[in-house]
Amino acid sequence: MNIRWKALLAGLLAPGLMGVSVPAYSQSDFYKDKILNIIVAGGPAGGHTRYARLIGPYLQKYTGAREVRITNMPGGGGLKAANHVWRLKPDGMNIFFGNVATLILAPLAGSPGAQFEPGKFGFLGRATSEARFLTVGGKSPIKAFQDVKKLNRPFVYPSQGTDEDFYTMAVLAHALGFQLKAVTGYEGNADTALAVIKGDGDGHITGWSESQGAIKAGDKRPILAIASKRHSDYPDVPTAEELAPADQKSLIRAIVDINETHRSYIAPPNTDAQATAAFRAALKAVMNDPEFIEETKKGNRPVSYMDGAQQQKVVAEITKAGANLTPILKDAVKAIQ
Amino acid sequence: MLEAIASGLAALLTPQAILFMVIGVIYGLIIGILPGLGGVVAMALLLPFTYGFEPAATLALLLGAHIATVWGDSVTSILFSVPGSAKGLSLCFDGYPMTKQGQATRALAASATGALLGGVIGAVFLALSIPLIRPVILALGPSEYLMMALWGLTIIATFSEGSLIKGLTASALGVLVAFIGMDVVTATPRFTFGSEFLMDGISFPVAMIGLFAVAEMMKLYLKGTSIVDRALIKEVSTVWQGIKDAFRHWWLVVRSSLLGLWIGVLPGVGASVAGLAAYAQAMQTSKNPERFGKGAVEGVIAPDATMGANEGGGLMPTLAFGIPGGESMALLLVAFIGLGVVPGPEMLTKNLSLVFSMVWIIVIANVLVTLIGLAICPYLARLPTLHANLMVPTVLSVCFVGAFATRGHIEDVVVAFVFGVLGYVMDKYRYSRANFVIGMVLATMIERNLHISLTLHGEFFIFTRPLTLILFIFVIVTTALPFIRNRRRKKAQAAQAGTQGGVA
Numbered sequence: 142m143n144i145r146w147k148a149l150l151a152g153l154l155a156p157g158l159m160g161v162s163v164p165a166y167s168q169s170d171f172y173k174d175k176i177l178n179i180i181v182a183g184g185p186a187g188g189h190t191r192y193a194r195l196i197g198p199y200l201q202k203y204t205g206a207r208e209v210r211i212t213n214m215p216g217g218g219g220l221k222a223a224n225h226v227w228r229l230k231p232d233g234m235n236i237f238f239g240n241v242a243t244l245i246l247a248p249l250a251g252s253p254g255a256q257f258e259p260g261k262f263g264f265l266g267r268a269t270s271e272a273r274f275l276t277v278g279g280k281s282p283i284k285a286f287q288d289v290k291k292l293n294r295p296f297v298y299p300s301q302g303t304d305e306d307f308y309t310m311a312v313l314a315h316a317l318g319f320q321l322k323a324v325t326g327y328e329g330n331a332d333t334a335l336a337v338i339k340g341d342g343d344g345h346i347t348g349w350s351e352s353q354g355a356i357k358a359g360d361k362r363p364i365l366a367i368a369s370k371r372h373s374d375y376p377d378v379p380t381a382e383e384l385a386p387a388d389q390k391s392l393i394r395a396i397v398d399i400n401e402t403h404r405s406y407i408a409p410p411n412t413d414a415q416a417t418a419a420f421r422a423a424l425k426a427v428m429n430d431p432e433f434i435e436e437t438k439k440g441n442r443p444v445s446y447m448d449g450a451q452q453q454k455v456v457a458e459i460t461k462a463g464a465n466l467t468p469i470l471k472d473a474v475k476a477i478q
Numbered sequence: 479m480l481e482a483i484a485s486g487l488a489a490l491l492t493p494q495a496i497l498f499m500v501i502g503v504i505y506g507l508i509i510g511i512l513p514g515l516g517g518v519v520a521m522a523l524l525l526p527f528t529y530g531f532e533p534a535a536t537l538a539l540l541l542g543a544h545i546a547t548v549w550g551d552s553v554t555s556i557l558f559s560v561p562g563s564a565k566g567l568s569l570c571f572d573g574y575p576m577t578k579q580g581q582a583t584r585a586l587a588a589s590a591t592g593a594l595l596g597g598v599i600g601a602v603f604l605a606l607s608i609p610l611i612r613p614v615i616l617a618l619g620p621s622e623y624l625m626m627a628l629w630g631l632t633i634i635a636t637f638s639e640g641s642l643i644k645g646l647t648a649s650a651l652g653v654l655v656a657f658i659g660m661d662v663v664t665a666t667p668r669f670t671f672g673s674e675f676l677m678d679g680i681s682f683p684v685a686m687i688g689l690f691a692v693a694e695m696m697k698l699y700l701k702g703t704s705i706v707d708r709a710l711i712k713e714v715s716t717v718w719q720g721i722k723d724a725f726r727h728w729w730l731v732v733r734s735s736l737l738g739l740w741i742g743v744l745p746g747v748g749a750s751v752a753g754l755a756a757y758a759q760a761m762q763t764s765k766n767p768e769r770f771g772k773g774a775v776e777g778v779i780a781p782d783a784t785m786g787a788n789e790g791g792g793l794m795p796t797l798a799f800g801i802p803g804g805e806s807m808a809l810l811l812v813a814f815i816g817l818g819v820v821p822g823p824e825m826l827t828k829n830l831s832l833v834f835s836m837v838w839i840i841v842i843a844n845v846l847v848t849l850i851g852l853a854i855c856p857y858l859a860r861l862p863t864l865h866a867n868l869m870v871p872t873v874l875s876v877c878f879v880g881a882f883a884t885r886g887h888i889e890d891v892v893v894a895f896v897f898g899v900l901g902y903v904m905d906k907y908r909y910s911r912a913n914f915v916i917g918m919v920l921a922t923m924i925e926r927n928l929h930i931s932l933t934l935h936g937e938f939f940i941f942t943r944p945l946t947l948i949l950f951i952f953v954i955v956t957t958a959l960p961f962i963r964n965r966r967r968k969k970a971q972a973a974q975a976g977t978q979g980g981v982a
Binding site for chain 2: 184185187190191212213214215216217221224252253254256297299302303322324325326327328331334335336338339341342354355360474477478
């Protein structure tokens with residue numbers, strides 16, 4: 142049996158195994174011959190756009206839409222697009238695609254840029270969630286996470302500003318018990334990565350794909366996985382939850398859950414139920430399409446699908462659990478002001 | 479290494495690669511000429527078409543288009559004082575006056591040749607300095623960037639014709655505008671008045687379109703004629719003059735190219751700074767600085783050479799560390815990953831021939847752009863003779879569409895209009911718009927790097943970091959030098975007048 146058949150079989154079996162009674166590949170005609178707008182939270186060069194463009198043609202195939210239009214709306218670290226979608230007509234024709242972690246964390250930290258309640262959006266499904274790592278410079282005296290506590294000084298963390306990594310770092314410092322000195326003002330990931338490689342800063346958080354090259358070359362070293370389980374590429378790197386004291390594990394779990402919501406499709410609050418169902422089903426079909434899976438492998442862009450209905454529940458739970466994070470996040474923001 | 483140079487070129491000599499390069503260059507020129515659209519948009523639009531082709535051809539398409547946009551920007555700056563992006567701005571200062579004097583063909587030819595020479599010199603030095611790149615990038619940090627930005631501030635004096643107070647006022651206004659939006663250090667909204675749109679700040683290209691293009695069109699409308707009236711001013715210049723100009727100022731071209739290359743290599747310093755720095759450098763080292771701003775051809779050649787070289791330099795952080803230096807490089811990184819190439823230090827050992835393919839692409843694309851440019855510049859030079867009734871609505875609509883296209887916000891069209899009025903008023907009362915731009919560009923760069931330097935290295939970082947100290951002394955010396963020279967000149971003149979008086 143060749144790979145294609147195996148993938149097809151797996152695709153057909155997956156919904157059944159997951160115990161979800163979705164008639165495989167049967168689509169409602171809601172989007173048929175209409176124009177579906179995907180509003181990507183970020184610039185044309187960003188990772189979200191890459192995924193949105195990869196998924197776009199397949200969404201068109203399974204929704205039957207005349208066109209899947211991808212528009213970029215950069216700004217405010219994704220908050221601008223979220224604010225925009227929050228206010229749009231809930232007819233299901235305008236869908237947000239971007240990092241949901243930001244949408245959950247910004248309101249928790251009381252950011253003035255967030256003018257929405259994350260739990261009220263309609264969650265349509267996650268396309269991918271990339272493992273994130275705390276990495277240190279290749280020449281750093283920090284060989285493993287234990288060394289962070291032996292520094293006898295704060296861990297210097299170069300940061301772009303109050304993005305989800307900044308908040309995650311604040312929670313890690315609180316839960317794992319080390320001192321943190323965030324240095325904000327860097328211009329982007331390239332800037333903070335260089336600061337870490339140079340040794341100006343101790344370490345920063347990056348996604349798996351962004352840091353691959355530097356890690357392979359020995360310029361950076363991963364010391365902590367911010368994920369629910371260890372990554373197969375770095376089996377020796379422990380997860381944050383493994384290292385957390387028992388009473389702090391729930392905090393770590395909350396921040397990891399939030400981070401793992403990552404790249405998802407969401408709709409304005411109270412979106413048409415028919416539209417929601419049609420989009421969720423189409424996305425599911427895309428994620429099980431063997432041709433699509435093949436393309437993601439070829440382009441080295443891993444996907445990790447989560448069903449929309451399931452995600453809606455997860456977000457409701459983590460937003461509630463995340464309330465404990467608020468004082469930590471607010472303190473972190475205060476510390477840089 | 480020689481083998482890599484040869485195989486890098488050989489990979490580009492396939493029919494597919496040549497075709498892709500030509501397509502990329504022509505497409506890039508068109509995108510570049512439209513204001514508001516630049517290299518990033520050009521590459522983003524091409525990216526989906528690149529899957530499944532050979533690496534050299536893909537890179538020829540993407541990089542070729544990117545490089546062509548650079549000169550496309552210069553064209554509108556020279557002809558209409560419409561900077562297509564922040565990079566093209568410095569071409570308005572002398573290129574546009576040249577157009578008004580009937581020297582558009584010469585200015586365009588000089589700019590195209592300057593860009594070619596810059597691109598080639600940049601590429602050659604890039605190839606030579608590959609082993610040096612990593613140590614240099616690692617040696618320079620926020621405190622050194624701060625010093626470079628401070629040096630940039632000294633340019634204000636250069637642009638303040640007559641009144642330094644007016645020059646400083648214009649810069650201060652630029653600084654204030656740059657502060658609109660989320661503060662880069664503490665993420666506190668500044669001057670946003672509760673508006674969501676203002677939280678992202680005023681877009682630099684949009685402000686440029688307003689300050690220069692819209693303001694110039696307002697002036698033209700009030701004047702009621704064409705930019706250049708052929709009845710009064712004949713187009714006297716030729717393409718050949720422009721080419722000769724660029725070669726005549728070869729030393730300026732070399733200096734500007736190296737400046738551009740290194741500004742490109744440093745990830746924290748943007749291309750908009752490169753153009754301004756090149757212009758200031760040309761002016762400061764000129765024997766007749768008073769000609770600048772009134773149509774000096776050096777003021778066209780230097781920025782173009784710098785920007786031509788800048789693109790090659792911008793590749794380096796991407797290749798040496800796998801870290802994209804800017805948005806366009808992030809796109810290139812995507813293309814690499816699509817091709818199965820992981821950028822990083824390995825690039826400079828394992829994939830050296832691909833690196834040299836890129837160096838060759840820069841050279842060949844520049845040659846193509848210049849050849850096309852030289853061929854069309856006599857025709858382009860006729861555009862400014864169009865009557866205001868035709869010119870103003872056409873350029874204004876392109877400008878406003880460009881302002882909208884930059885970020886896709888309708889509010890940006892309003893911003894472009896407001897800055898147009900501001901630009902008109904500033905120009906009328908002789909507040910330098912260039913100084914406004916310098917204030918706007920450098921404000922955030924200084925704020926970021928000063929804050930990072932203070933937090934990382936403490937209050938006395940200037941004295942504890944040797945390289946910073948050297949740069950600081952350099953800033954002081956270069957700032958003081960013109961004043962000292964001036965005083966000496968005055969003294970000498972006084973002495974001469976004295977002796978002459980004695981004789982009489």
